[in-house]
Amino acid sequence: MRVLVLGVGKTGKLVAQVAAEHGHSVHVLDAKENKDGAGLTHPFVAGFDVIIDFTAPEAVVQNMRACLATGAKMVIGTTGWYDKLADMRGLAERKGAALLYGTNYSVGVQVMFQVAAQMTKALEGAGYTFSIEETHHVTKLDSPSGTALSLAEAVEKAGGLGKIPIEAHRSGDAAGTHVLVAQSAADKLILTHESHSRRGFAEGAVRAAEWLSTRTGCYDFRDVWMKL
Known part of the structure; x- marks a missing residue:
């Protein structure tokens, strides 16, 4: 499979490495080569089976517009672009393209979402309040993280709750920690996912690309990760 990786940050570099380990042909395009999406011409994009984007919120929408328009x-x-999701989904559908997005490509995090929903349902009506705390590296641009927002959504939906408070921290080179706290007058339950490296994200993204290579349409990683 021919893979184009957009973004040469720490995660993007690791995605390229993992894709190569999986036996794929990999090309990496950095921001200097792709200012405002100008490097993503139709002939260039046509040379790849799948494109994986780990750039920045201000770049990703332009990248999607350029690539999805070619099918x-x-x-x-x-993350940090989901206010444009409806537009990007519509573009993918019109052009017969394929779009797979996700706030976190770690299988462990996907399991955390499921456990959090089950925990919330089990505690319903028992006097518990919920809160979330997340910590990431200082260069992460969106705050709170997309993962924290997805975790809050899972809890809110499972318990029919209002907005769950999220406390965000940016520190050093932290790969990412998410903590869900359920507190009552009697006790406290804590559900934690701590990333030791970015490799889990990279492995999930590459597996997602392999899965998407034979499909069209728009998919949320939360809905397909068990099929990979």
């Missing part, structure tokens, strides 16, 4: 298949690991 390309894209896996988006960048």
Whole structure:
């Protein structure tokens, strides 16, 4: 499979490495080569089976517009752009393209979402309040993280709750920690996911690209990760 990786940050570099380990042909395009999406011409994009984007919120929408317009298949690991999701889904559908997006490509995090929903349902009506705390590296642009927002959504939906408070921290080179706290007058339950490296994200993104390579349409990683 021919894979184009957009973004040469720490996660993007690791995605390229993992894709190569999986036996794929990999090309990496950095921001200097792709200012405002100008490097993503139709002939260039046509040379790849799947495109994986780990760039930044201000770049990813332009990248999607350029690539999806050609009917390309894209896996988006960048967060902070979901206000444009309806537009990007519509573009993918009109052009017969494929779009797979997710706030977190770690299988462990996907399991955390499921456990959090089950925990919330089990505690319903028992006097518990919920809160979330997340910590990421200082260069992460969106705050709170997309993962924290997805975790809050899972809890809110499972318990029919209002907005769950999220406390965000940016520190050093932290790969990412998410903590869900359920507190009552009697006790406290804590559910934690701590990333030791970015490799889990990279492995998930590459597996998602392999899965998407034979499909069209728009998918949320939360809905397909068990099929990979």
